[in-house]
Amino acid sequence: MLNNPPKLTRTRSQLQSCSRETSPQRWAMLQRRLGDIYLDQTSGNERANLEGARSCFENALLVYGRQSFPQEWADLQNSLGIVYAQLPSNKPQDNLKKALNCLQAVFEIHTQEAHPVEWAKLQNNLGIIHSRLASYGTERQFHLEQAISSYKNSLLVCTREAQPLEWARIQNNLGNVYAKLLNGNRSENQEKAIDCYEAALEVFGQDSHPLQWARIQNNLGNLFSRLRSGDHQWNLEQAIEYYKAALQVLSKETFPNDWAQTQLQLGNNFLEMPDGEQAVLHSKAARCYEDALQVITQRSDPGSWVKLQANLGDLYRAIPGAKSQEAAIKCYRAALNVWTRDAFPQQWMETQKKLEHAYNSLPKGKLLTELKEAIRVLQDNTQVQLTADHPITWARKQKTQGDRYWLSIKGDQQENLEAALYCYQTALHVYNCDLFPLTWAELQSNLGMIYCARQVGEKQANLEAAIKCYKAILDSLSPTIIANDKWLLTQRNLGDAYYNLAEGNRLTNLEKAVTHYQTACQVTVPEDAISRQCTTGANVSSKDLAAALAELALLAN
Numbered sequence: 001m002l003n004n005p006p007k008l009t010r011t012r013s014q015l016q017s018c019s020r021e022t023s024p025q026r027w028a029m030l031q032r033r034l035g036d037i038y039l040d041q042t043s044g045n046e047r048a049n050l051e052g053a054r055s056c057f058e059n060a061l062l063v064y065g066r067q068s069f070p071q072e073w074a075d076l077q078n079s080l081g082i083v084y085a086q087l088p089s090n091k092p093q094d095n096l097k098k099a100l101n102c103l104q105a106v107f108e109i110h111t112q113e114a115h116p117v118e119w120a121k122l123q124n125n126l127g128i129i130h131s132r133l134a135s136y137g138t139e140r141q142f143h144l145e146q147a148i149s150s151y152k153n154s155l156l157v158c159t160r161e162a163q164p165l166e167w168a169r170i171q172n173n174l175g176n177v178y179a180k181l182l183n184g185n186r187s188e189n190q191e192k193a194i195d196c197y198e199a200a201l202e203v204f205g206q207d208s209h210p211l212q213w214a215r216i217q218n219n220l221g222n223l224f225s226r227l228r229s230g231d232h233q234w235n236l237e238q239a240i241e242y243y244k245a246a247l248q249v250l251s252k253e254t255f256p257n258d259w260a261q262t263q264l265q266l267g268n269n270f271l272e273m274p275d276g277e278q279a280v281l282h283s284k285a286a287r288c289y290e291d292a293l294q295v296i297t298q299r300s301d302p303g304s305w306v307k308l309q310a311n312l313g314d315l316y317r318a319i320p321g322a323k324s325q326e327a328a329i330k331c332y333r334a335a336l337n338v339w340t341r342d343a344f345p346q347q348w349m350e351t352q353k354k355l356e357h358a359y360n361s362l363p364k365g366k367l368l369t370e371l372k373e374a375i376r377v378l379q380d381n382t383q384v385q386l387t388a389d390h391p392i393t394w395a396r397k398q399k400t401q402g403d404r405y406w407l408s409i410k411g412d413q414q415e416n417l418e419a420a421l422y423c424y425q426t427a428l429h430v431y432n433c434d435l436f437p438l439t440w441a442e443l444q445s446n447l448g449m450i451y452c453a454r455q456v457g458e459k460q461a462n463l464e465a466a467i468k469c470y471k472a473i474l475d476s477l478s479p480t481i482i483a484n485d486k487w488l489l490t491q492r493n494l495g496d497a498y499y500n501l502a503e504g505n506r507l508t509n510l511e512k513a514v515t516h517y518q519t520a521c522q523v524t525v526p527e528d529a530i531s532r533q534c535t536t537g538a539n540v541s542s543k544d545l546a547a548a549l550a551e552l553a554l555l556a557n
Contacts, residue, residue, distance in 0.1 A: 028063035
């Protein structure tokens with residue numbers, strides 16, 4: 001619901017009674033007024049309000065041209081820039097660049113000599129937009145330098161004596177940009193940031209402007225936590241003091257988001273402290289993270305939420321005992337709701353490894369409910385009995401024994417393969433793709449190569465079983481999850497399996513073999529990555545691919 005419906009309704013009604021053709025200037029004036037009303041709304045759908053404002057300002061510009069109405073044209077360009085800077089988008093940088101173009105156009109009218117106050121405001125707005133654009137794309141340094149230039153230009157007109165509050169805001173903004181600069185002398189830039197923040201605090205006192213004061217305390221905390229110069233321990237201690245100062249003003253009830261972000265940063269600094277009683281520091285960090293999670297949710301701020309879950313998981317995992325490990329598992333499982341295999345492959349893989357370690361740290365008899373249930377179902381559906389009290393320990397032993405049989409050069413090779421096959425199959429009852437993706441993929445790959453080399457049973461059935469193993473890997477995991485050479489090796493082995501299939505549609509099998517060979521040939525797999533159990537015993541070469549292509553052409557004709 002809009003917060004000024006009478007004014008909105010009246011202006012809409014007035015617009016209906018005139019047209020651009022009969023009363024162009026009045027129509028444009030009403031369009032501009034309606035746009036201002038939309039822009040000032042603090043309730044209702046933000047995107048709808050901003051889109052309404054944008055449409056109205058663009059309509060007004062159809063009448064207020066650059067030459068005929070320079071002042072109105074400049075004001076509308078400024079208003080459009082403000083709209084684009086706030087307009088939500090899947091690609092925020094696109095709207096920010098539109099805002100930049102609008103504001104830069106205004107300088108044609110609002111020069112420093114003719115309109116110094118408006119010029120200074122424009123410079124500040126340009127600085128804000130450049131600072132935000134620095135978060136996107138590859139031109140970070142350029143936009144940060146442009147932001148600094150714009151803020152400094154604004155300060156040529158906006159002085160502490162003339163406009164103390166605006167001057168303090170610009171000093172804070174300038175400090176934020178210096179804090180982000182990575183090129184040049186990093187320590188010097190950070191010192192400049194500190195000077196700017198301290199200048200802003202000359203105006204924004206704790207009693208007179210508590211919120212602004214607290215946010216600058218937060219900015220100083222962020223800066224000292226990343227400060228390159230001086231003693232690292234001392235810098236972190238200073239950062240902690242700034243965060244604690246900010247929390248004197250920021251409460252969960254009055255400023256929940258600021259409070260939660262400060263708790264998050266405070267926890268990070270406790271966690272990073274190199275000196276001091278680590279158990280005490282970790283306990284303080286955990287309390288900060290737990291407090292932050294009272295406000296930060298997966299829906300409201302997934303980026304901060306997932307980092308909190310991951311950090312908490314690390315803290316819990318470092319504490320011995322079943323309850324701590326179960327708490328860590330809960331955090332890691334929660335983090336995987338955001339860090340999915342497709343969207344964040346690196347974080348997903350790292351979290352999966354930590355999750356496996358947490359499982360391995362559980363005492364005997366203590367397992368997560370879903371793992372117990374998964375094992376119970378497997379026992380109900382198979383003849384395999386998990387004789388150990390701890391299934392992960394049991395599965396690891398099965399895999400290790402399978403490796404020994406598979407790589408053994410002693411005894412009957414087919415008997416060794418059969419023993420390895422059994423061990424790997426039973427290990428898969430615990431090592432599933434969701435909980436242990438890398439170990440699962442290794443087992444599937446080993447099984448596929450064993451089936452290809454197996455002489456027990458029908459060759460066709462063994463090759464089909466191998467194909468199923470290889471396809472399971474490629475369907476479930478990408479090259480960003482498993483090592484690239486292993487992924488390519490799986491493509492190559494799958495090509496071998498299809499090429500060696502004697503039954504079924506030979507043309508179809510050859511086409512599939514060629515597809516996988518071509519994928520595998522994109523990058524040469526290191527020789528030491530290919531196990532002796534692979535069916536061809538050497539890298540896929542142009543000769544292998546040519547043979548498959550030749551037979552394919554023969555059948556096609």
